Amino acid sequence: MIKHIFSDMDGTLLNSQGVISKTNTDIIKASKIPLTLVSARAPMEMAAVIDCLQLSTPQIGFNGGLIFQRQATSWHVLQESTIELATAAHIYQLVQQKFPNVSRSFYDRDRWYAPRIDAGIQYEHQLTDQIPTMTASTEFFADATHQVFKLMLITFDPEEMTALQSCLTDLNLAGISIQQAGAAYLEITSDQAKKSRGIDYILAHDHLVKADTAAFGDGYNDLPMLKRVGYPIVMANAQPDIQQAGRVITKTNDEDGVGYGIQHWLSQGGQ
Missing domain, CATH: 3.30.1240.10 (Hypothetical Protein, Haloacid Dehalogenase-like Hydrolase; Chain: A; domain 2)
Known part of the structure; x- marks a missing residue:
C-alpha cells in the first residue's frame, strides 16, 4: 500500500502552461495519500500549487536544497543546503x-x-x-x-x-x-541538493520505508527520486532513457498523467 507520493512539478504535475489541472487536483485530494512536491523551483514558485492542494506535509524545493513547510505568511525551514x-x-x-x-x-x-x-x-x-x-x-x-x-x-x-x-x-x-x-x-x-536526499528526510520524518512510496517524474534530475521510491512512475512525455527508470509509464503531463497514475496504480495499492 502506497502511503506517500512524491511528484515533480514542471513537465509532470503541471501542464505545458505551467498550471495544475482541475482533474489532477481533484484526484490528488480524493486519494487522501499525502503528497510532497519535489521540484527545482523556489518555494514562492511552488506556493500556488501547495495552496491549491492544501498540502501541509514537508515540501522539497531547489532539487532538494530546501525542505520546508508552508506557514500562513512564511516558510518553516526544516533543512537547507546553499552554494558557497x-x-x-x-x-x-x-x-x-x-x-x-x-x-x-x-x-x-x-x-x-x-x-x-x-x-x-x-x-x-x-x-x-x-x-x-x-x-x-x-x-x-x-x-x-x-x-x-x-x-x-x-x-x-x-x-x-x-x-x-x-x-x-x-x-x-x-x-x-x-x-x-x-x-x-x-x-x-x-551538491547536497538532491531530490533523493529530500525524500530520505521525509521517510525518516514520517517513519516510512521505500516500499511505502511512489513518485512521478519526467526529467534527468528526477532519476535519483525515481530510484529512491518503491513505485516509480514516469511521464509519457519523458525521454526514452528516463522512461526506463519507471515501473510503469503514465500519460503525458497534458493528459493529467499524475492523476491517471494515482487512479490506475496507486489507489489500488501499487499493484
Missing part, C-alpha cells in the same frame, strides 16, 4: 564574460534575482508568474550574509547549451551540482 557565495559569484561572473547571451538569474530563499529582462527571464515569468528583483550582482555577492540556493542559466540555442555545460563541468568546482532541466535550463545548486 564565492563559488556562486565565480560561476555567475564567468558566464557573464564567456556567454553574454545566456540568461542569468539566481535565487535566495525568498526572491528571484536578475540583472536584466531578457528572453529567458520572460519565458520563466510566463511559467511561474514570478517577477524577478533587479539587482547588481557585484553588490549582492559582496554581502556575506546573502545566500544562493540556485543559479539558473537559460539558453534556447542547443549548441550554446552544450558549450556552457562543458565549460562549467570542466571547472571541477567543489560543492556544486550542475544539472540540465529540459532543453533550455542549466541549474547549479549545492
